[in-house]
Amino acid sequence: MEVSITSQDLNDWNGNVLVIGVLEERVNQEIMFLDKLINSELLKKKLEDKSFTGKSGQKVHFQFNNTSPEKIVLVGLGRPEELSLDSIREATCVGVKQSLGYSGILGISFPWDAFIPSSAAKTVGEACHLVTFKDNRFKSDPEKKVFPEKIELINLNKDTKLAINELNSICKGVELARYLVGAPPNILTPSQLAEEAINISKEFNIRVKILDKDQCKKKSMGAFLAVAKGSDLEPKFIHLTYSPKGEIKKRVVLIGKGLTFDSGGYNLKVGASQIEKMKYDMGGSAAVIGAARSIAQLKPSFIEVHFLVAACENMVNGSAMHPGDIITASNGKTIEVNNTDAEGRLTLADALVYGCELEPDAIIDLATLTGACVIALGDEIAGLWTENQELSEQITTAAANTGEGIWRMPMQNSYKEGLKSLFADIQNTGPRAGGSITAALFLKEFVNPSIPWAHIDIAGTCWTEKNRGINPPGATGYGVRTLVEWIYNLSKSFEDLDNQ
Numbered sequence: 464m465e466v467s468i469t470s471q472d473l474n475d476w477n478g479n480v481l482v483i484g485v486l487e488e489r490v491n492q493e494i495m496f497l498d499k500l501i502n503s504e505l506l507k508k509k510l511e512d513k514s515f516t517g518k519s520g521q522k523v524h525f526q527f528n529n530t531s532p533e534k535i536v537l538v539g540l541g542r543p544e545e546l547s548l549d550s551i552r553e554a555t556c557v558g559v560k561q562s563l564g565y566s567g568i569l570g571i572s573f574p575w576d577a578f579i580p581s582s583a584a585k586t587v588g589e590a591c592h593l594v595t596f597k598d599n600r601f602k603s604d605p606e607k608k609v610f611p612e613k614i615e616l617i618n619l620n621k622d623t624k625l626a627i628n629e630l631n632s633i634c635k636g637v638e639l640a641r642y643l644v645g646a647p648p649n650i651l652t653p654s655q656l657a658e659e660a661i662n663i664s665k666e667f668n669i670r671v672k673i674l675d676k677d678q679c680k681k682k683s684m685g686a687f688l689a690v691a692k693g694s695d696l697e698p699k700f701i702h703l704t705y706s707p708k709g710e711i712k713k714r715v716v717l718i719g720k721g722l723t724f725d726s727g728g729y730n731l732k733v734g735a736s737q738i739e740k741m742k743y744d745m746g747g748s749a750a751v752i753g754a755a756r757s758i759a760q761l762k763p764s765f766i767e768v769h770f771l772v773a774a775c776e777n778m779v780n781g782s783a784m785h786p787g788d789i790i791t792a793s794n795g796k797t798i799e800v801n802n803t804d805a806e807g808r809l810t811l812a813d814a815l816v817y818g819c820e821l822e823p824d825a826i827i828d829l830a831t832l833t834g835a836c837v838i839a840l841g842d843e844i845a846g847l848w849t850e851n852q853e854l855s856e857q858i859t860t861a862a863a864n865t866g867e868g869i870w871r872m873p874m875q876n877s878y879k880e881g882l883k884s885l886f887a888d889i890q891n892t893g894p895r896a897g898g899s900i901t902a903a904l905f906l907k908e909f910v911n912p913s914i915p916w917a918h919i920d921i922a923g924t925c926w927t928e929k930n931r932g933i934n935p936p937g938a939t940g941y942g943v944r945t946l947v948e949w950i951y952n953l954s955k956s957f958e959d960l961d962n963q
């Protein structure tokens with residue numbers, strides 16, 4: 464699928480399926496316009512019969528014989544004063560699904576002028592790519608779904624061309640993340656995840672370093688290695704670096720939880736804990752590696768980005784962690800493992816220490832960390848923990864622009880009481896109540912307090928059972944777009960300064 468823009472007027476457009484966004488109070492204008500386009504009095508009548516009012520989520524379509532377009536879809540955009548990027552994202556999903564079964568060219572016409580046209584074009588183009596995504600890798604005879612090969616955003620001028628290039632790179636990153644999360648744990652092993660990072664490094668010429676078990680031992684990563692002990696598969700610590708050409712104004716670190724499978728260890732996942740879904744416990748690393756692909760291709764100026772993943776499996780065998788083990792992380796802190804299923808935070812502890820040693824200006828980690836976060840916020844909203852107001856605002860703005868749900872949660876320092884251990888410096892699990900907050904507080908123990916840091920719990924958002932907006936059932940690729948947007952915004956803030 465290729466998204467492009469055309470400055471052509473709607474009346475002159477020649478393609479196969481035409482999607483037109485209609486505002487609630489502008490239906491009559493659109494009817495007149497359509498009448499001109501199809502040149503048929505009948506159409507007007509038909510449209511009136513269908514009582515289409517342009518309410519958000521409404522749709523109506525018309526099929527014609529031997530005409531161009533062959534099908535016209537009207538999609539309601541809701542009330543003009545409520546028009547947002549979210550409304551055109553949703554309307555795109557509705558419209559594109561209506562083009563199923565058609566090949567050729569799909570045209571989309573929205574009231575671009577109500578937005579910064581390039582943002583609107585980017586939003587719509589992204590939605591086109593992401594809503595038609597299908598992971599057919601593991602089917603021997605996949606059901607073929609035909610969608611138009613080309614999508615044209617109608618009546619946009621050339622200034623938006625740049626946004627179109629950007630969105631293709633961003634979607635490639637999201638798709639990579641979806642493929643990584645969707646791959647089963649017998650295929651996507653820690654070594655395979657490292658291979659994916661190596662592939663990006665080769666394709667886009669960025670630096671990669673993979674630390675094996677012995678190298679991690681040398682760095683005293685006792686928490687990460689303790690989790691990996693119960694698996695036959697070797698852990699891998701992945702470090703990709705994007706360095707821009709020219710001056711570096713900021714260095715940032717992105718860390719993703721990379722459990723290619725989480726059985727729970729000896730605190731085995733039983734009952735309704737969905738052990739069979741735990742291939743998606745590397746959703747954080749998928750977001751980070753997906754973002755690495757996008758950033759490496761987009762090459763933003765001024766920002767150096769480090770992508771870190773401590774990849775392993777949480778399994779059971781004779782050398783696996785025991786519940787009750789006391790282990791030592793790379794910053795020297797001792798941890799009593801009172802629950803082996805709280806393994807993600809152990810791997811992240813050593814990754815955070817490593818990240819801080821790079822002396823960055825900011826760190827963000829993404830992790831499918833707690834079931835408690837899913838209970839609190841459901842599967843459309845990720846939890847955000849940070850004590851840095853500026854970073855919080857930057858991340859919330861980036862997420863809002865991309866339509867990825869996020870909500871800031873409290874870093875309730877008094878709950879640290881729940882992590883007190885009789886024997887070690889800290890234990891890895893607190894009480895059930897407020898479980899996603901104690902998880903964030905545990906991570907905080909491994910972050911240099913002078914470095915702005917944010918933790919995003921994506922346990923709910925990295926996967927969807929339902930077909931939801933731009934997300935078909937399965938892996939969502941959550942986080943890639945927000946991370947790329949965040950880095951882009953940082954980069955642009957320096958460009959703007961440069962131009963002053």
Ligand code: BES
Nearest residue numbers: 744802804805831832833834835892922
């Ligand atoms: N990977 C899980 C968290 C998870 C749960 C992700 C559900 C996606 C959906 C994590 O390693 C885990 O097991 N967390 C435990 C922590 C508990 C033992 C304190 C949890 O949330 O139950």
Ligand code: MG
Nearest residue numbers: 725804805806
């Ligand atoms: Mg677990």
Ligand code: ZN
Nearest residue numbers: 722725744807
């Ligand atoms: Zn886990």
